[in-house]
Amino acid sequence: MNMNDTEQDNDSAESEYEALLSFMYLSPVGLVRTNPSGKIDMLNPMATQLLMPLVKSIGLENLFETLASVSPELRNLVASFKELCGSICVNHRIHVTSAADGGVVLACTIVKVNDDVLITVLTDISSQVATERRLRQTDSWLDAIYTIVNDFAVLGLTKQGEINSWSPSAERLTGFTESESSGETLRHFCNISASDVHVLDEHLAFAREEGWHSRDYYCRHKSGYSFFAQAMIAVLREEDDEFSGYTVVFRDITERKVSSENLADLLTKDHLTGAINRAHFFNLAEKEFARANRYRQSISILMLDADHFKLVNDNWGHPIGDEVLKSIVKVAEGILRPADTIARFGGEEFVVMLPNTNSLESSIIAERLRRGIEASSVNVKGLEIKITVSIGYTSMNESRSTLKQLLSSADSALYLAKAKGRNCIVDIDSAP
Numbered sequence: 001m002n003m004n005d006t007e008q009d010n011d012s013a014e015s016e017y018e019a020l021l022s023f024m025y026l027s028p029v030g031l032v033r034t035n036p037s038g039k040i041d042m043l044n045p046m047a048t049q050l051l052m053p054l055v056k057s058i059g060l061e062n063l064f065e066t067l068a069s070v071s072p073e074l075r076n077l078v079a080s081f082k083e084l085c086g087s088i089c090v091n092h093r094i095h096v097t098s099a100a101d102g103g104v105v106l107a108c109t110i111v112k113v114n115d116d117v118l119i120t121v122l123t124d125i126s127s128q129v130a131t132e133r134r135l136r137q138t139d140s141w142l143d144a145i146y147t148i149v150n151d152f153a154v155l156g157l158t159k160q161g162e163i164n165s166w167s168p169s170a171e172r173l174t175g176f177t178e179s180e181s182s183g184e185t186l187r188h189f190c191n192i193s194a195s196d197v198h199v200l201d202e203h204l205a206f207a208r209e210e211g212w213h214s215r216d217y218y219c220r221h222k223s224g225y226s227f228f229a230q231a232m233i234a235v236l237r238e239e240d241d242e243f244s245g246y247t248v249v250f251r252d253i254t255e256r257k258v259s260s261e262n263l264a265d266l267l268t269k270d271h272l273t274g275a276i277n278r279a280h281f282f283n284l285a286e287k288e289f290a291r292a293n294r295y296r297q298s299i300s301i302l303m304l305d306a307d308h309f310k311l312v313n314d315n316w317g318h319p320i321g322d323e324v325l326k327s328i329v330k331v332a333e334g335i336l337r338p339a340d341t342i343a344r345f346g347g348e349e350f351v352v353m354l355p356n357t358n359s360l361e362s363s364i365i366a367e368r369l370r371r372g373i374e375a376s377s378v379n380v381k382g383l384e385i386k387i388t389v390s391i392g393y394t395s396m397n398e399s400r401s402t403l404k405q406l407l408s409s410a411d412s413a414l415y416l417a418k419a420k421g422r423n424c425i426v427d428i429d430s431a432p
Helices: 003-026 045-054 063-067 073-079 126-145 168-174 198-210 254-259 261-268 278-295 309-316 318-335 359-375 403-419
Strands: 030-034 040-043 086-095 105-112 118-124 152-157 163-165 212-220 226-237 243-252 299-306 341-346 349-355 377-380 383-386 389-395 425-427
Touching: 030 045, 040 045, 045 063, 045 118, 063 073, 073 086, 073 105, 073 318, 086 278, 105 126, 152 168, 168 243, 198 212, 198 226, 198 243, 198 278, 226 254, 278 299, 278 341, 278 349, 278 403, 299 309, 299 318, 299 359, 299 403, 309 318, 318 341, 318 349, 318 359, 318 377, 349 359, 359 389, 359 425, 389 403, 403 425
Parallel strands: 389 425
Antiparallel strands: 030 040, 030 118, 086 105, 105 118, 152 163, 152 243, 212 226, 226 243, 299 349, 299 389, 341 349, 377 383
């Protein structure tokens, strides 16, 4: 090869490189090039714009560390991908903020180019997700409309929520006759405990406010077997627009419910620990706060962080660190009440939501969690690895009435618990 050929090749390579840089710079989506550990060596302005709200004191150096607070599973997805090249994930949704705080959602696609290079594409899909949320209720109605009539049971309720109209379809679905059902509430065949009776009142209240409302119930047939049913309650009004009662349409969705359980787990749970994922936590919290405000109940939030977790990963490796995180969730689920929720919020940080719980009650639960986790261990080749957690907690009051305010206060309390020496609980209201 002569000198001219070499110069031409260099010019061609330089031209291709400049074209690549130009493409990345002008691209309307975020593009990030990293190594398999997430270390960034190239990113475009759009990626910087999307990631900057998540950047902490360490700067924008590692993609997985930057996203760890909102999508800790990405590192595990990359580590578990064993192919030489290909798509690791496609349009994986990352919920940066809750719907109440603007609902910022990113779609993340990661492609493995070779053993040394990953390309990540980030797209802001917040508007699309907001539209999807608005359409969910409509979809449930359309789904019902397009289903055969035999799936339905229709009945009527008085303004007080008592059954005053019964149909052959209702008897077929529940096994109860009109004489057995008249004057009863939906608890007659909806399997709802006495402690959860407010759920029915809430359903009726939402229907009055919105015109109609849909909710799933676990029901029992008179003969003894149980089934899942979707109940859509619509408000009845007279010609003068005066509220006169409700029409209820029940639909047996047992087959769909059972077949969709695995899919629901994929969409709502952290794939590593089995805790609720960040996105679903925001959905659940939105409903709990609406219920708490409606019935003037309190909600408490706990922020829980594994102590010295980096040392566990450094000394034993990420697989053992994963087992520690699983152990924390397992212990917590054995201590928390059925109505409580534990979610993986990012990395080694978890959030616990305690409905209808005041400050004193939440302190008792927080201490039980701390002690339970301290008493547990993870076995590694015959060695017992002990782990402790720091917990910050807070409860609703006049100055803290939103999820954002509670999360911020609980996070501040968690910071104080770490500063205090870790393996302790701190209430933001009693902190110095």
